[in-house]
Amino acid sequence: MRRGLWMIFRWPLLIGLLATLGLLSALLGDGLYDVVSWLALGMPLIIVGAVRVWRQKRLRHQAPEAQRVPL
Amino acid sequence: MTRQALKYWYLVHKWTSLVCTLFLLLLCLTGLPLIFHEEIEAIFDSHPAPKALPVDAPAIDYDKVIAGALAARPDEVVRFVGLEPDDAYGAVFTGKTLIPPPLDGHVHLFDKRSGELFAPEPPETDFMDVVLRLHTDLFIGLPGYLLLGTMGLLLVASLVSGVVVYTPFMRKLEFATVRTGRSRRLQWLDLHNVLGMVTLVWVMVVGVTGVINTLALPIVGLWQNGQLAEMTAPYKNAPPLKTLASLHGALETARAAAPELEPVFVAFPGTLFSSQHHYAVFMRGKTPVSSKLLKPALIDAQTGQLTDMRDMPLYVRALLISQPLHFGDYGRLPLKIVWAVLDMIAIVVLGSGVYLWWGRRRLVPGAEPAVEQGTRA
Numbered sequence: 001m002r003r004g005l006w007m008i009f010r011w012p013l014l015i016g017l018l019a020t021l022g023l024l025s026a027l028l029g030d031g032l033y034d035v036v037s038w039l040a041l042g043m044p045l046i047i048v049g050a051v052r053v054w055r056q057k058r059l060r061h062q063a064p065e066a067q068r069v070p071l
Numbered sequence: 072m073t074r075q076a077l078k079y080w081y082l083v084h085k086w087t088s089l090v091c092t093l094f095l096l097l098l099c100l101t102g103l104p105l106i107f108h109e110e111i112e113a114i115f116d117s118h119p120a121p122k123a124l125p126v127d128a129p130a131i132d133y134d135k136v137i138a139g140a141l142a143a144r145p146d147e148v149v150r151f152v153g154l155e156p157d158d159a160y161g162a163v164f165t166g167k168t169l170i171p172p173p174l175d176g177h178v179h180l181f182d183k184r185s186g187e188l189f190a191p192e193p194p195e196t197d198f199m200d201v202v203l204r205l206h207t208d209l210f211i212g213l214p215g216y217l218l219l220g221t222m223g224l225l226l227v228a229s230l231v232s233g234v235v236v237y238t239p240f241m242r243k244l245e246f247a248t249v250r251t252g253r254s255r256r257l258q259w260l261d262l263h264n265v266l267g268m269v270t271l272v273w274v275m276v277v278g279v280t281g282v283i284n285t286l287a288l289p290i291v292g293l294w295q296n297g298q299l300a301e302m303t304a305p306y307k308n309a310p311p312l313k314t315l316a317s318l319h320g321a322l323e324t325a326r327a328a329a330p331e332l333e334p335v336f337v338a339f340p341g342t343l344f345s346s347q348h349h350y351a352v353f354m355r356g357k358t359p360v361s362s363k364l365l366k367p368a369l370i371d372a373q374t375g376q377l378t379d380m381r382d383m384p385l386y387v388r389a390l391l392i393s394q395p396l397h398f399g400d401y402g403r404l405p406l407k408i409v410w411a412v413l414d415m416i417a418i419v420v421l422g423s424g425v426y427l428w429w430g431r432r433r434l435v436p437g438a439e440p441a442v443e444q445g446t447r448a
Binding site for chain 2 (some may be wrong): 003026052
């Protein structure tokens with residue numbers, strides 16, 4: 001299936017919007033605003049990394065010859 | 072997009088990246104310790120922690136602090152006084168002349184609450200200074216700044232073209248797919264793509280604010296010849312100063328004129344940040360945004376009267392706001408850690424980019440590279 005621009009960029013777009021929020025939040029306020037910054041900038045890295053490790057592990061169990069590991 | 076157009080975008084991505092990669096690797100590597108410069112400097116700081124003082128301790132007399140500093144270095148004159156509100160210590164900067172070469176003169180730290188002065192120290196060049204110079208001007212001043220600024224612009228072009236050439240790769244792939252088990256090259260290509268995408272906005276913002284920072288010297292020059300010259304114009308033909316009015320009084324006057332602000336540093340008459348006849352008291356606000364901006368109050372250094380106080384022009388404010396966005400120092404330690412992680416991911420993206428280019432050169436020696444076949448997954 002040929003994926004359209006929306007399908008290709010929906011995740012990068014979400015991560016980009018979160019990063020923008022994270023970059024601005026701590027600039028505009030203190031306290032809770034700082035926490036929003038840490039999470040909005042940091043969580044996507046943790047999630048992408050964790051899901052990748054998890055999928056890889058699962059695939060190694062189920063199909064050792066898998067050629068593709070989504071995420 | 073046609074195949075031809077895509078090929079051009081790929082060439083833009085390749086060449087803009089290749090030209091700036093070495094510089095960006097240097098910037099990422101030197102930037103890593105610089106993110107934590109406050110923490111690192113605190114470890115190596117030889118000054119004792121400020122003593123506890125009673126809440127009702129009397130306010131210090133800044134004129135006595137100045138007199139003490141001058142007594143310690145009788146052959147020098149005071150150029151600046153730093154009063155960073157977040158630090159327990161202030162600093163008096165003295166030099167043989169008002170406008171000395173960069174590393175001439177002494178720094179006199181003092182306790183802002185007791186007025187106690189430490190022995191004057193020459194500005195030292197320690198490890199962090201070397202790292203900072205490598206990160207900002209490569210030890211060659213303005214040309215270094217502008218060279219690194221140009222590399223930042225190439226980075227922006229590389230990011231935009233990178234997003235364009237990313238599209239055809241992903242026509243048949245789910246986001247963040249990393250194809251393992253086929254070839255090492257394909258795996259690194261997928262990693263380059265996903266890590267590049269995850270860090271895109273951050274790298275773009277740090278890159279653009281970095282470019283703005285490389286223009287700091289021209290921006291300050293523009294302000295000196297523009298707004299500062301305008302504010303001090305009435306004094307253009309005034310006779311030279313014979314005696315200096317009280318610094319303490321000047322600070323009081325500035326505080327009274329803008330009670331919602333607090334002084335950050337004072338430029339003495341005759342330095343580049345003031346006129347021949349004024350104390351320039353640079354003030355900043357206490358709210359998250361206004362604490363990033365500066366507002367100079369000019370105090371007549373003869374009479375101690377306030378003569379002018381204005382918000383800085385837009386181009387200076389753009390510089391001041393772009394600084395925290397580049398440094399990552401505006402959201403406490405966890406934000407700095409996030410900054411460091413993003414910086415390290417950026418290093419991986421840079422390294423994998425070079426690897427992909429080098430690998431392809433070896434695959435097809437001398438051949439004009441066709442656009443990568445990412446759709447055939």
